Amino acid sequence: xxxxxxxxxxxxxxxxxxxxxxxxxxxxxxxxxxxxxxxxxxxxxxxxxxxxxxxxxxxxxxxxxxxxxxxxxxxxxxxxxxxxxxxxxxxxxxxxxxxxxxxxxxxxxxxxxxxxxxxxxxxxxxxxxxxxxxxxxxxxxxxxxxxxxxxxxxxxxxxxxxxxxxxxxxxxxxxxxxxxxxxxxxxxxxxxxxxxxxxxxxxxxxxxxxxxxxxxxxxxxxxxxxxxxxxxxxxxxxxxxxxxxxxxxxxxxxxxxxxxxxxxxxxxxxxxxxxxxxxxx
Amino acid sequence: xxxxxxxxxxxxxxxxxxxxxxxxxxxxxxxxxxxxxxxxxxxxxxxxxxxxxxxxxxxxxxxxxxxxxxxxxxxxxxxxxxxxxxxxxxxxxxxxxxxxxxxxxxxxxxxxxxxxxxxxxxxxxxxxxxxxxxxxxxxxxxxxxxxxxxxxxxxxxxxxxxxxxxxxxxxxxxxxxxxxxxxxxxxxxxxxxxxxxxxxxxxxxxxxxxxxxxxxxxxxxxxxxxxxxxxxxxxxxxxxxxxxxxxxxxxxxxxxxxxxxxxxxxxxxxxxxxxxxxxxxxxxxxxxxxxxxxxxxxxxxxxxxxxxxxxxxxxxxxxxxxxxxxxxxxxxxxxxxxxxxxxxxxxxxxxxxxxxxxxxxxxxxxxxxxxxxxxxxxxxxxxxxxxxxxxxxxxxxxxxxxxxxxxxxxxxxxxxxxxxxxxxxxxxxxxxxxxxxxxxxxxxxxxxxxxxxxxxxxxxxxxxxxxxxxxxxxxxxxxxxxxxxxxxxxxxxxxxxxxxxxxxxxxxxxxxxxxxxxxxxxxxxxxxxxxxxxxxxxxxxxxxxxxxxxxxxxxxxxxxxxxxxxxxxxxxxxxxxxxxxxxxxxxxxxxxxxxxxxxxxxxxxxxxxxxxxxxxxx
Numbered sequence: 001x002x003x004x005x006x007x008x009x010x011x012x013x014x015x016x017x018x019x020x021x022x023x024x025x026x027x028x029x030x031x032x033x034x035x036x037x038x039x040x041x042x043x044x045x046x047x048x049x050x051x052x053x054x055x056x057x058x059x060x061x062x063x064x065x066x067x068x069x070x071x072x073x074x075x076x077x078x079x080x081x082x083x084x085x086x087x088x089x090x091x092x093x094x095x096x097x098x099x100x101x102x103x104x105x106x107x108x109x110x111x112x113x114x115x116x117x118x119x120x121x122x123x124x125x126x127x128x129x130x131x132x133x134x135x136x137x138x139x140x141x142x143x144x145x146x147x148x149x150x151x152x153x154x155x156x157x158x159x160x161x162x163x164x165x166x167x168x169x170x171x172x173x174x175x176x177x178x179x180x181x182x183x184x185x186x187x188x189x190x191x192x193x194x195x196x197x198x199x200x201x202x203x204x205x206x207x208x209x210x211x212x213x214x215x216x217x218x219x220x221x222x223x224x225x226x227x228x229x230x231x232x233x234x235x236x237x238x239x240x241x242x243x244x245x246x247x248x249x250x251x252x253x254x255x256x257x258x259x260x261x262x263x264x265x266x267x268x269x270x271x272x273x274x275x276x277x278x279x280x281x
Numbered sequence: 282x283x284x285x286x287x288x289x290x291x292x293x294x295x296x297x298x299x300x301x302x303x304x305x306x307x308x309x310x311x312x313x314x315x316x317x318x319x320x321x322x323x324x325x326x327x328x329x330x331x332x333x334x335x336x337x338x339x340x341x342x343x344x345x346x347x348x349x350x351x352x353x354x355x356x357x358x359x360x361x362x363x364x365x366x367x368x369x370x371x372x373x374x375x376x377x378x379x380x381x382x383x384x385x386x387x388x389x390x391x392x393x394x395x396x397x398x399x400x401x402x403x404x405x406x407x408x409x410x411x412x413x414x415x416x417x418x419x420x421x422x423x424x425x426x427x428x429x430x431x432x433x434x435x436x437x438x439x440x441x442x443x444x445x446x447x448x449x450x451x452x453x454x455x456x457x458x459x460x461x462x463x464x465x466x467x468x469x470x471x472x473x474x475x476x477x478x479x480x481x482x483x484x485x486x487x488x489x490x491x492x493x494x495x496x497x498x499x500x501x502x503x504x505x506x507x508x509x510x511x512x513x514x515x516x517x518x519x520x521x522x523x524x525x526x527x528x529x530x531x532x533x534x535x536x537x538x539x540x541x542x543x544x545x546x547x548x549x550x551x552x553x554x555x556x557x558x559x560x561x562x563x564x565x566x567x568x569x570x571x572x573x574x575x576x577x578x579x580x581x582x583x584x585x586x587x588x589x590x591x592x593x594x595x596x597x598x599x600x601x602x603x604x605x606x607x608x609x610x611x612x613x614x615x616x617x618x619x620x621x622x623x624x625x626x627x628x629x630x631x632x633x634x635x636x637x638x639x640x641x642x643x644x645x646x647x648x649x650x651x652x653x654x655x656x657x658x659x660x661x662x663x664x665x666x667x668x669x670x671x672x673x674x675x676x677x678x679x680x681x682x683x684x685x686x687x688x689x690x691x692x693x694x695x696x697x698x699x700x701x702x703x704x705x706x707x708x709x710x711x712x713x714x715x716x717x718x719x720x721x722x723x724x725x726x727x728x729x730x731x732x733x734x735x736x737x738x739x740x741x742x743x744x745x746x747x748x749x750x751x752x753x754x755x756x757x758x759x760x761x762x763x764x765x766x767x768x769x770x771x772x773x774x775x776x777x778x779x780x781x782x783x784x785x786x787x788x789x790x791x792x793x794x795x796x797x798x799x800x801x802x803x804x805x806x807x808x809x810x811x812x813x814x815x816x817x818x819x820x821x822x823x824x825x826x827x828x829x830x831x832x833x834x835x836x837x838x839x840x841x842x843x844x845x846x847x848x849x850x851x852x853x854x855x856x857x858x859x860x861x862x863x864x865x866x867x868x869x870x871x872x873x874x875x876x877x878x879x880x881x882x883x884x885x886x887x888x889x890x891x892x893x894x895x896x897x898x899x
Contacts, residue, residue: 001672001749008757009684016688016764025768025793027704028786042701049691056658056687063665064680067601068672075870076863077667081607085663086656090610093655097694101648104698105641111703112637129457129549148545148552160547193548194449194456195567197632197707201773201786205703210567210634211448212543228784232707232775234442236449236457237364240778281786 002068006061013057017050028279031202031223031248037107038204045100111205116186116218121179121254124188126159127196127209129236132229132244133158136172136258136265144168151192158192172258172265176273177229177246179221180254186218197233200246202279206232221248226276247272293407295845305415307407308845312414313393314738317731319418320385321812323376324724326425330373332805335798337361339791341780354434363779364433364458367440370777371459372428374443375467378581379474380421382723386588387516388417388481390730391509393738395485397836398503400494400853402846405487409480416477423470432462439464442777444578447541447570451533455549455559465534468527475524478516485513494835496855500612501874503834503859504605507612508591511619512584518623519580526573539565571633575626583622585719586686587615589726590657593682596729597661598860599832600676601668602870605860607660614653614660621650631702640699647697654690658683669863669870673830674748675733681756682725688760689717692767707777710770713763721759728755731815736829740841741822747814751807758804765793833871834859 019025030039067076124135124143137143144167151160161168179185189198191209198217199206207217231242249257249272257268296302303311336345344359355365396404404410427438436459441450445467454461489510493502529540537560544563546553554561598605605611627635627643661683670676692714695701705711728751735743769790774781781787781794828837835855839848853875861872 002670005672005677005680008753012684012757012760012764016760019764019768025772025790027771028773038700038703041698042695045695045698045701049694052655052694053687053691056662056691057684059662060665060680060684060687063662063668064670064672067665067668067670069602069669074669075865076601076603076669078604078863078865079606079667080604081610081660081663085659086607086610089659090652090656094649094652097648097651097655098645100694101645101698104644104700107700108637108641108644108703112640112699128547148547151547151552153547153550193546194452195446199707199773199775201704206632206706208633211546212565212567213634215634228786230773230775230784234367234440234446234449234777236460237367237440239367240363240780241783243783278785281789 002064006065009057009061009064013054013061017054020046020050027204028202028281030204031221031225031227032204033220033222034107034111035204037110041104041107044103048096048100111217111219116216117184120184120186120218122186122188123177123179124190125177125198125209126190126192127198127231127235127242128158128192129194130238130242131158132175132177132242133173134175134177135159135161136174137167138170138172139259140167140170142167144171148192170261172260172262174266174269176244176269178249178254178257178269178272179246180251181224181248182220182222183251184218184220186216189215189217194235195233196231196235196242199230199232200227202227203246208233224248224250224276226273226278228278245273247276293403305411307403307411309392309396309404309407309410310738310843310847312410313389313391315414316384316388316392316417317390319421320381320389320727321815323380323384323421327373327377327381328805328808330369330376332802333361334366334369334373335801337366337779338781339795339798341782352437355436361779362435364436364440366779367442367777368431368436368438368459368463371440371442371467372424372438375424375471377720378443378585379471380417380424382585382719383474383478383581384417385727386592386723386730387485387509387512387584388414390505390592390727390734391485391512391588392481394734394836395506395509396488396492397839397843397847398506398834399489399492399497400835400848400855401488401492402848402852404484405492406484410484413477413480413484416473416480420470420473420477423466423473427463427466427470430462430466431459433458436463439467444574445530445570447530447533447567448543448546448565451530451541451565451570452546452548452559453534455551465531468531468534472524472527472531475520475527478520479524482513482516482520485509486517489513494852494855500609501855501858503591504594504608504611504615505588505591507615508587511615512587515580515584515587515619515622519577519584522573523577526570526577529573530570533562533565537562539563541565541567541570543567568630568633568635571630572626572635575629576623578629579626580619580622582715582719583618585723586726587618589682589723589729590615590686592726592730592733593661593679594664595834596675596679596733597664597683598862599733599830600671600673600679601665602671602862603664603668603860604858604862605660606663606666607656608858608860610656611660614656617653618650621646621653625650628697628702631699632706637699644697644699648694651690651693651697654686658687673732674743674745674752675729677749677752677756678725678729678732681752682722682729684756685717685722685725685759688764689714689719689722693718704773705770707775708770709766709774709776712776713766713770716766717759717763721763728752728811733830734836735815735818736825737836737841737843739819739822740825741818742825742829743818743822744814747810751811751814754807755804758800758807761800762797762804765797769793831869831871833861833873835874838873838875
C-alpha cells in the first residue's frame, strides 16, 4: 500500500509538471513592452514553484515507500524534532518567498506606481452591463464633458456626452478600442453601473473598472494586430458575452482613424476590424 | 480552576427523552454530530451544483431533459440559462464555504472532540452550544429558501458569486435576475450564519482556556486543539466584520443608504434617483465592500483549513507511530498563520483600484504566510520520517491532505505577487489554487477525521476496503480536476463565465474543459461509496473497542461512544504530551496521556528538543 501510494503520488506529480512544461497551453505571446519582464518574473517563480512542488511530493512518496510498516516488530524512531532543522528551513523559505515578492514589485512599480509618460495616447473606457464604450478625444486631444444626467442609452448617448461643450464637438464614442503601436497608451477606466474588468490576455494585465472612480493604467503596445477584449469581473447575466476588440494600429493608420468624426470613425473602425485577423490560437 | 467547582457548576444529568437527547441536545457530542450531518447534507447540494456547472461548461447548448423537468425556467428545453449557471456558481460557493468548510471541521469535529481531548465533560456553555447549532441550521434553511424564492424564476438565488461584490449586489432587481429577493435572502442567511459562528467561537475559546483537566497544560494538548482554538479566535475576530458588512449591504438595498453605491449610476436604462425602481444613491464606495468582505474572507480560508491541518498532524503521528516532529514549531506555525491571515486580505484586491502602494505591502506579507505553511509541511514529512507507517483509510486521507495542501498552496507564490496577479487574477488558476487548498485539502482533512473518529463516535469501524476505494478514486480524481485548471488560467480563461463559446482565445482549451468535467462527474459519483459506507457502518460495521487505532490522546481512554459526561464522572489526569509513540523502554509502542508517570522514563534524549514531549511541568 505504501509503495502503491508513493508511485501514484510520483505519477501525479510528473503529470502535473508535464502539463505546464509541455507549454501546449500557455500565455499568448506578449504584445507590450512590459511583457518580457513579467514573463521573466513568471518563469523564475514557476521554476521555484515547480521545484518546491516536486521536491515535496517526491519526498512525501519516499517517506511512504521507505517507512511503511513491514511488521518487523521494530519501533519507529523516537524523536520530537530538531530545532536546528526548524530554524534552517524557516530561514531558507522566508528568504526565497520574501525575495520573490520583492523582485516581483519592479514591474508592478513601473506599471502602477509610475504615471503614464507625457504624450501618451489617451482613451476613456466606460463599461456598462455587457458593453464596452471607448471615448476618443478627437483632434483637439481634449475630452468633452460628460454628465450621468445626460446618459441616454436609447438615443445612443452611452456616456452622457455634453454636446454643447466645445471640447465634445470632435469626440467619438465607439465600441472597440484602437491604439497606436509603439507609443505609450493611457486608459482612463470608468463604469456606469457595476464593477467590470478590462482584460486583454496579450497585454498581461487586468484592471477593474469601478463605478465612481476613474482609474488610470498605461502600457506601450509593440505588435500590430487585433486582439480579443474580455470582461474579467462578474458583472451580471451576460458577463460571458461582454466582449470587444483591441486594435493595435500602425501610427499613420491610427492617426487617420482618430481624426475622423464620429460616424466615419465608426465605419472605418468596422473596416479595420475586418482587415486585421485575430492571432492564431 | 479547581476540579470541584468545575464539577459542581458544570455537571448536568443525562437527558432521557428522545427530543432532549437527539434533537435539542446540549451534549457537545450530539451537537457535533448534528453539525457533521448538516455539512454532509450541504456538501451534497454543493457538489450536485458543481456537476451541473461542469455539464454546462463542457457541453454548452446541450439539452438535458432532467433539467427541463426540474428547472423549467432556469433551463428551458433543458438548456441552461446563463443566469441559472451564475446562480449555481453563487450558491455552490456560499454553501460550500459556509455550510461545509466552516461547519464540519470546526462545529462538527471540534465540538465533539475538543472537550474530550482536553478532558472536559462538555463545552463551557452547553445551552449556547445548542443555540449556535440551531442558529446555523436556520441560516442553512434561509439559503435553501433563496433557491425557491429567488424572485426570479430563471435562477436559484443571486448571481453575484459568493463574494457578492457591490454594487452588483447592492442595486436590487435592476442589476439582473436573482438580484432581488434572492440576494436579500442570501445576505440574511450569511448574517444568521455569522451569529451562529460567533456563539460557537466564544464557547470554544472559553472551554479550551478554562476546562482543561488536571495535567493538561497547553503544550500537552493535541495539535487538533491548537487548530480549533486558533480557528475560534479567527472566527471571533472576522465574522463580526462580515456581519456588519452584510447589514450595511442590506440597508443599501432596502433602506436607501449608500455605503457601497456611488452617485451617478445608470443601470438598466435608469439613472439613480430617476424613479422608485432605482432610488437616489450618492457617495458610497464599492471598494469598501471588498475590504470588509475580504477582511473576513481571508481569515475564513484559514478557518476552513486549520482544523484539517490539526487533524492531519494528529493522524500522521498516530499511524506513523511516531511523535509529531517539531510540536512546538507546529504550534507557532498555526499561530503565525492565524495572525498573518489578518494582514493579507488585500491580495484579493490588487487590481480592484485600491492604492497600488498598499498592494506592495499586502504582497510581501502574503508571501510571508507561505513560510509557516512550508514549516508545517516540513514537519509533516519529518513526522513520517523514520516511522512505521500503517496505511489505514484515515492515514491515506491525511497523506492526501499533505499532498494536496502542497499542490494547492504552492501556487500562492504566483498569485500573491502583485505583478503576476495582473494576468492571473480572476482566471482559472485562482480557481485551481483555492479549490485545491481550501476546498479539496480541507475536505480530505474532514474525510481523514471521519474515518479516524467514526469508531469513537459510533462504536463501530468503517469498512476499510470501501474506504480505500473511496480514497484512490477521489485522490486521483481531484488532481485530474484541478491541475488542468492551472494552465487554463495561464491561457487566460476567466472565472464565472457561463460559456466559453464567445472567445477564440479559449477554443484550444476545450479538450481540457471536457476532461475536467468527466473527472468531476466520476469523482462526484464515487462519493456515493462514502455515504454508503458511513450509513452501513453505523449499523453493520465491525465493533470497535475503546482504542482501535492504538492512539494516545484522551478520546481513546473512554468507551466508544463515550458516555454522556465523557469520562463517567472521573476527570482524567494527564501525565505526558499527546504523541508519545515508540518510546524506548515502554511496554507498548504508545503511551496514553493518562498512563501514570514512572511507567517509563524515555531514554536517549540527546538531540531532542522536548517539544510537546512531556510538556510544561507545573
